[in-house]
Amino acid sequence: MARPALARRKVLEAYIDLLCTDGVGSATMEATAARAGVSKGGLLYHFASKESLAQAVIDFSEEVIQEDLRLMDEAPEGAATYYVRTSATVNGEFDRQFIAVQRLAQDGNEAAIAHLGTVQQRWYEMLTKHLGDERIANMVMLIGEGLYTHCAMPGGWYQKNLEGQLGELLELIPELKKLGRDN
Amino acid sequence: MARPALARRKVLEAYIDLLCTDGVGSATMEATAARAGVSKGGLLYHFASKESLAQAVIDFSEEVIQEDLRLMDEAPEGAATYYVRTSATVNGEFDRQFIAVQRLAQDGNEAAIAHLGTVQQRWYEMLTKHLGDERIANMVMLIGEGLYTHCAMPGGWYQKNLEGQLGELLELIPELKKLGRDN
């Protein structure tokens, strides 16, 4: 860990980039090498197989998620609002690797599916802790998931029609919290 | 239209099935032919290219969505509850082809992205009509989108942890409607 080779980092970023923008079908090792500016052989020195490339995305995601959970726990705006807000920031540091893992999972990668499961479990526990109601936590988590799905679609409907409504959506999140306590 | 060849229908079903369960990477024409019980040549008689196979999924989706919108508009439980409830029924008639289109869109298929856009626009308008508040419609749509994403993940977290909570989630949807009118 500590300070990985620069080329290795560039290859990983390129692979994540391709997964997010073009999907698993286009994220080949050849295309990844080209985008990273290295040859296929150069890529294979750092990642011996496509599976190890996928695992690197998952490992990177685990690092990022731990930091994300810490920020979420301490967010002044509240954990739920933080969660929804960051779910909609497509180009953020956190989101790209998360979308990449999601794409891998949707393509049947078992390690990615298992990792996503632990991430969702931790988000759910964090939201329940802060919202005090499992049903509301469930709902907020689905809203975030929906935002991810929308935002991860290049040229999709959300980016053209709902971008301006994010502020209004965020204002409603604290209202949801009240809804939970009333019942 | 009217009554398409049985083999053609079987091939289309097989392709949708593979897209949903194994993802775009595994949904090859060869695998599709095998699952449909025909040869590669037999498949290519009905669908001259992979693109035309994808287009057939989109066309089928358009048929199904029109019926879905009609049922949504007339649902006794309310359009929003109907929308969320059917978003969570993975094995339903409506959902499989929708998830398949989503997978195609996430792999960069332009026709699928455009179709998804029109579907989401119509759902949004229907929800706004019934909820009377665009912000709440927005939120409900994201909840449904989140449910789709969760449910479409074979072996994913939702199917193990939230299935029993669907009833509670559905109970909260009418509460959201009140939330909209209060503000």
Add this chain to the structure above:
DNA sequence: GTCTATAGATAGATAGAC
């Protein structure tokens, strides 16, 4: 209308030079 055989392209992965 469905099949076999096969062409042509591209994927993932190996070997070895530098």
Add this chain to the structure above:
DNA sequence: GTCTATCTATCTATAGAC
């Protein structure tokens, strides 16, 4: 540590028999 060259498998698509 990065490259070129190459192997093998698999994919999409075509040609033509039945």
